[in-house]
Amino acid sequence: MDTTLATFENDVINASMLAPVLVDFWAPWCGPCKTLGPMLERLEAEAGGKWKLVKVNVDENPELSQHFQVRSIPHVIAFADGHPIDQFIGVLPEGELRAFLDKLVPDGADSERRAAHNAWATGKRKEAIDRIKAALALDPGYDDARLDLIEWLLAERRIDEAKEEDKLLSPKTTQGIDARYNALKTELDAAEAAADLPPADALIDAVNANPDDLEARFALANRLIAGRDYAGALEHLLAIVERDRAFMDDVGRKTMLSVFELASNQPDLVSHWRRRLSMAIN
Numbered sequence: 001m002d003t004t005l006a007t008f009e010n011d012v013i014n015a016s017m018l019a020p021v022l023v024d025f026w027a028p029w030c031g032p033c034k035t036l037g038p039m040l041e042r043l044e045a046e047a048g049g050k051w052k053l054v055k056v057n058v059d060e061n062p063e064l065s066q067h068f069q070v071r072s073i074p075h076v077i078a079f080a081d082g083h084p085i086d087q088f089i090g091v092l093p094e095g096e097l098r099a100f101l102d103k104l105v106p107d108g109a110d111s112e113r114r115a116a117h118n119a120w121a122t123g124k125r126k127e128a129i130d131r132i133k134a135a136l137a138l139d140p141g142y143d144d145a146r147l148d149l150i151e152w153l154l155a156e157r158r159i160d161e162a163k164e165e166d167k168l169l170s171p172k173t174t175q176g177i178d179a180r181y182n183a184l185k186t187e188l189d190a191a192e193a194a195a196d197l198p199p200a201d202a203l204i205d206a207v208n209a210n211p212d213d214l215e216a217r218f219a220l221a222n223r224l225i226a227g228r229d230y231a232g233a234l235e236h237l238l239a240i241v242e243r244d245r246a247f248m249d250d251v252g253r254k255t256m257l258s259v260f261e262l263a264s265n266q267p268d269l270v271s272h273w274r275r276r277l278s279m280a281i282n
Contacts, residue, residue: 001053020080076089186255221240230259
C-alpha cells in the first residue's frame, strides 16, 4: 500500500493499533530500494496479516520525510499502537530482516491482548473480555492480561468472577510492589465488602453524628470506591489520615495511593488529592 500525508494517519497510525505497520520510505531512483522493496513485499505476504507494509515515496511526500527525519533511503520505520517503535536504514540481509520482524510481531497472546484493548476502547466489552480470555488461554501466566480481565470484570460488576481471576495471579504480582495490582485489589476488596456494609445513607449519618468514627468513614470510603466515586472516597480517607495515621496500620494513606492508581484517567483529581495528602503528612 502507498500512503500520503493525507492518508498517513489512517494507513499507519490507526492501522498500527490492530497490527504492526512497517513504513518503507523509498524513491524510484533509489537502487537499494529496488532490492529491499520486493523483499519486504514477499515477507509481508508470508506473514499472512501479522504485520502490514506501507510505502512512502519521498519525492512525492517531502513533509512526511521531513517529519520523520528521513535523510537516507531506504529507511524503514516500524509502528505499533500508534507510535514508532523501531527502525533501520539501508538494506538488511534477509536473516537480519526476519529477526527484526520477529521482534516486532507479537506472539499470539500479545496479539489477542492488543485486540482486546482495541475492542474495549471502542465499547465492545463482551468481545474485549472474550479476547483477553483467549490471550490467557494461550499464556495462563500472562499476569498483565489477567489484570486487564480483573479490571474489566469489576467494571461490569462481575465481582465473583474477578475474585476467581485474582486467585490465578502469580505470587510475583500479588506479593510484589505492583501499583496496578494493589489498586485493583483495593477495588475488589471494596466491592466485596460493600455487600456486607450498611447502606451509604446510614454510614453518612454515622459519620455526621461522629466525625471521629473512623470505622464508619472507612466503610463509607469502601462503598464509594465500589461505586467508583473516587473523589468522595478520597475525602473520607484523607479525614482518616488527618485524625489517626495509625488507624488500621495507616490504611487511610495506603488506600489513597491505590485510589490514585484507580483514578489515573482523572489527572486533575489525582493531583488535587495528592497535594492534600502531602500537606496532611508533612
